[in-house]
Amino acid sequence: MKLLSVAIPSYNVQFFLPRCLDSLLYDKETRDYLDIIIVNDGSQDETLAVAKKYAKEYDCVRVIDKENGGHGSTVNSALKVAKGKYFKVVDADDWVNIFDFKDFVRDLKEEVADIVVCNYKQDILYDSSTQDFIFCDKKSELINAGKIQDEIEDENFFFKFSMHSMTVKTDSLRAVWGSGLLEKTFYVDQQFVALSLLSAKTYKLFNYDIYRYFIGRPDQSMNPESFFKHRKDHERVLKWLLALTKSNELQDKDYLKTVLQRQITLMLRTHYAIYHNNSQRLAAYKELVAFNAWVGEKYPEIKRPQLSKKMLLKSAAGGKK
Amino acid sequence: MKTNEQKRGFVISWFYPPGNSSEGLVTYKLLKNSQYAYDVFTRGVQNATIWDRKVDESKLTADNVTVIMSKSKNPRQWIDEAVEYFLQNSDKYDFIMSRIMGVEAHEVALRIKKARPDVKWIASFGDPLVDSPYIRIRDKQDNPHLLSKYVERESPSLPRMLKISVSPVRHAKKYVWNRERRGEKAGAGQLKKVNDETFRLADVLIFNNKYQYERAFWNGMKKYKSKGIIVNHSFDLDLYPKTKKKDSKKLRFCYVGHLDTMRNASALFDALGMLAKHDPELHKKVAFNFFGHMSDMDKSKIIDNGIAKMVSVHKDIDYLESLKEISESDWLILIDANLNKELDEYIFFPAKLADYLAVKKNILAITQLKGATADIVRETRCGQIVTHSADDIAIYLSKIIYQGYSPANYNDDEWKKYDARNVAKEYDKTVQKLLEGKWH
Numbered sequence: 001m002k003l004l005s006v007a008i009p010s011y012n013v014q015f016f017l018p019r020c021l022d023s024l025l026y027d028k029e030t031r032d033y034l035d036i037i038i039v040n041d042g043s044q045d046e047t048l049a050v051a052k053k054y055a056k057e058y059d060c061v062r063v064i065d066k067e068n069g070g071h072g073s074t075v076n077s078a079l080k081v082a083k084g085k086y087f088k089v090v091d092a093d094d095w096v097n098i099f100d101f102k103d104f105v106r107d108l109k110e111e112v113a114d115i116v117v118c119n120y121k122q123d124i125l126y127d128s129s130t131q132d133f134i135f136c137d138k139k140s141e142l143i144n145a146g147k148i149q150d151e152i153e154d155e156n157f158f159f160k161f162s163m164h165s166m167t168v169k170t171d172s173l174r175a176v177w178g179s180g181l182l183e184k185t186f187y188v189d190q191q192f193v194a195l196s197l198l199s200a201k202t203y204k205l206f207n208y209d210i211y212r213y214f215i216g217r218p219d220q221s222m223n224p225e226s227f228f229k230h231r232k233d234h235e236r237v238l239k240w241l242l243a244l245t246k247s248n249e250l251q252d253k254d255y256l257k258t259v260l261q262r263q264i265t266l267m268l269r270t271h272y273a274i275y276h277n278n279s280q281r282l283a284a285y286k287e288l289v290a291f292n293a294w295v296g297e298k299y300p301e302i303k304r305p306q307l308s309k310k311m312l313l314k315s316a317a318g319g320k321k
Numbered sequence: 322m323k324t325n326e327q328k329r330g331f332v333i334s335w336f337y338p339p340g341n342s343s344e345g346l347v348t349y350k351l352l353k354n355s356q357y358a359y360d361v362f363t364r365g366v367q368n369a370t371i372w373d374r375k376v377d378e379s380k381l382t383a384d385n386v387t388v389i390m391s392k393s394k395n396p397r398q399w400i401d402e403a404v405e406y407f408l409q410n411s412d413k414y415d416f417i418m419s420r421i422m423g424v425e426a427h428e429v430a431l432r433i434k435k436a437r438p439d440v441k442w443i444a445s446f447g448d449p450l451v452d453s454p455y456i457r458i459r460d461k462q463d464n465p466h467l468l469s470k471y472v473e474r475e476s477p478s479l480p481r482m483l484k485i486s487v488s489p490v491r492h493a494k495k496y497v498w499n500r501e502r503r504g505e506k507a508g509a510g511q512l513k514k515v516n517d518e519t520f521r522l523a524d525v526l527i528f529n530n531k532y533q534y535e536r537a538f539w540n541g542m543k544k545y546k547s548k549g550i551i552v553n554h555s556f557d558l559d560l561y562p563k564t565k566k567k568d569s570k571k572l573r574f575c576y577v578g579h580l581d582t583m584r585n586a587s588a589l590f591d592a593l594g595m596l597a598k599h600d601p602e603l604h605k606k607v608a609f610n611f612f613g614h615m616s617d618m619d620k621s622k623i624i625d626n627g628i629a630k631m632v633s634v635h636k637d638i639d640y641l642e643s644l645k646e647i648s649e650s651d652w653l654i655l656i657d658a659n660l661n662k663e664l665d666e667y668i669f670f671p672a673k674l675a676d677y678l679a680v681k682k683n684i685l686a687i688t689q690l691k692g693a694t695a696d697i698v699r700e701t702r703c704g705q706i707v708t709h710s711a712d713d714i715a716i717y718l719s720k721i722i723y724q725g726y727s728p729a730n731y732n733d734d735e736w737k738k739y740d741a742r743n744v745a746k747e748y749d750k751t752v753q754k755l756l757e758g759k760w761h
Binding site for chain 1: 587588591595599659661662690691695706707708709710711712713715716717719720
């Protein structure tokens with residue numbers, strides 16, 4: 001029985017992919033429970049060859065080779081064919097903690113929760129440091145989604161929430177997936193989080209430290225330069241999330257509305273910071289002002305960060321201090 | 322007419338055996354295997370620096386190389402002495418070669434070239450003189466003697482903070498640090514001048530890998546690209562002992578060379594600590610031997626991670642002894658400086674990697690996933706590349722220790738590119754063209 005499908009979106013990651021796969025495949029017994037789906041997203045390097053090499057060697061690894069469509073398209077493709085009871089996305093430049101992964105997969109066998117939340121670490125290459133994201137120090141009971149905010153004492157719980165911490169029941173996720181994640185768009189991990197939340201009737205927290213989120217690729221989408229370049233993608237995802245807050249699926253799900261609104265506020269902060277932290281020009285800043293006004297008008301209930309005059313002047317000066 | 326064997330080069334190199342340094346050893350292996358004869362003008366033993374690591378390399382001799390030891394006490398005098406020596410003996414020489422580390426060798430050659438424009442000059446670059454990532458990192462560091470830095474480090478009580486704030490010792494240290502930095506910045510201008518003049522006046526420019534080669538000819542230097550050649554660092558099989566692996570039940574890992582705060586073993590020690598937490602018997606399975614200087618930071622990591630039973634730190638050993646240790650180990654550890662903040666690709670080719678390649682063992686290379694080291698490891702198929710992440714290293718250490726992972730599967734054609742005989746043969750071809758006037 002396949003307990004866990006792992007989708008690995010892969011674009012030009014020939015040097016990173018082996019580490020990701022080696023960590024997942026480390027324990028021989030665990031391999032039987034895994035369904036690893038490498039989605040080659042039209043890479044121009046040797047990613048496909050690396051993926052095929054692993055697929056040839058390990059029965060639990062398969063490859064989807066498709067034209068470039070962005071991160072979202074790879075997750076959409078993988079979810080369609082996933083055979084595992086649970087579904088998890090592990091980016092090709094990230095990996096899993098080999099010391100906990102075996103026990104984590106084993107525990108999924110008896111698990112019934114729609115979302116399993118695990119601790120994770122950011123692995124920051126620049127100074128060989130790590131940052132812990134801890135959700136629990138002992139395994140929780142099954143938590144009803146409607147009561148999650150009462151059950152969890154950590155008020156920052158959802159602020160720390162991310163794709164890296166989540167493993168989602170495949171059938172539940174498929175039920176709410178609809179047209180899925182936006183294609184050719186960065187930052188769709190926020191959509192994944194939202195759809196996962198939408199799918200969940202129950203949660204369970206595992207005190208396993210599973211995901212390793214790698215910070216250190218020069219072309220990473222979280223780099224400030226990359227953020228600014230792809231700011232329209234960020235805006236597109238924000239608009240999608242905003243629309244979701246008014247959708248029928250959220251009727252009678254007040255807790256989820258609150259969570260989503262918080263997620264959006266957090267994302268808005270990042271969005272405004274993209275403009276703030278770059279040597280943007282006035283034209284770009286005007287874009288932000290217009291977007292801010294649009295959010296205020298259409299979604300007055302959403303808490304927005306302040307746009308200051310000082311920041312406007314700074315922008316007009318080319319972002320120089 | 323002289324045969325090639327009779328033709329003689331004048332090599333200006335601050336580092337050369339009997340002094341111990343990576344650059345000196347690289348030069349030694351190249352010259353020893355070249356078909357030409359050489360006089361190497363080097364600094365005297367009285368000028369030994371920390372880079373010499375107080376190790377005597379007098380066993381490293383070559384029939385075709387004569388070493389001329391300087392009498393000068395400092396680098397500036399050494400420059401004058403070298404120039405004077407050459408000008409008095411210039412009839413003996415068919416070409417000159419200046420070896421970087423430090424910049425003084427190129428300064429000598431520049432003065433010679435200006436005095437004798439007909440002299441054929443090969444300039445060898447090890448580390449970039451201009452825009453060095455090491456310097457860039459240092460430039461970004463704040464003065465460690467600022468009051469705020471004491472607060473960060475020590476979180477002192479208020480009375481202690483007041484004491485520190487008025488301390489004349491702290492103010493003096495702060496002043497000296499600032500003055501040194503100002504000196505370095507002023508010196509950077511001089512380095513650039515020497516670099517640019519060397520590019521303009523030298524006939525051949527040697528780099529040890531394609532990344533440095535490409536980087537060297539950026540911007541205004543592009544016009545000199547045709548002067549550039551790549552001469553790999555190399556191993557010399559004649560220098561290795563016949564002994565094989567030591568009889569040991571433990572898996573033996575070995576690191577040979579200098580470690581400091583930038584090139585450090587901290588991530589490796591953290592990774593070992595992770596493994597040790599899960600396996601209290603780990604020390605019975607592995608032995609890690611480090612030869613050479615190690616920073617206090619790394620030594621603390623050994624204690625903090627509880628791995629002292631499996632990690633041994635040894636004093637410096639001479640080059641031939643290091644080759645013996647390399648020959649007798651199961652896995653060889655290579656650690657590059659963590660320059661991820663400054664470089665997307667690692668531009669340095671550590672000479673130690675060439676020494677490791679000779680014995681065809683598994684190499685665990687802690688480096689950037691892109692760059693000179695990574696290319697060589699992949700092309701020669703000599704081992705495993707890992708980043709400076711403890712967690713990443715732990716994955717592969719676990720595979721090695723518990724699953725018998727052994728990725729080395731040497732590609733002989735690639736491997737031969739680092740054999741000193743082949744490296745010198747390629748280098749000699751350039752020298753020959755230069756001497757016959759066929760070099761552009």
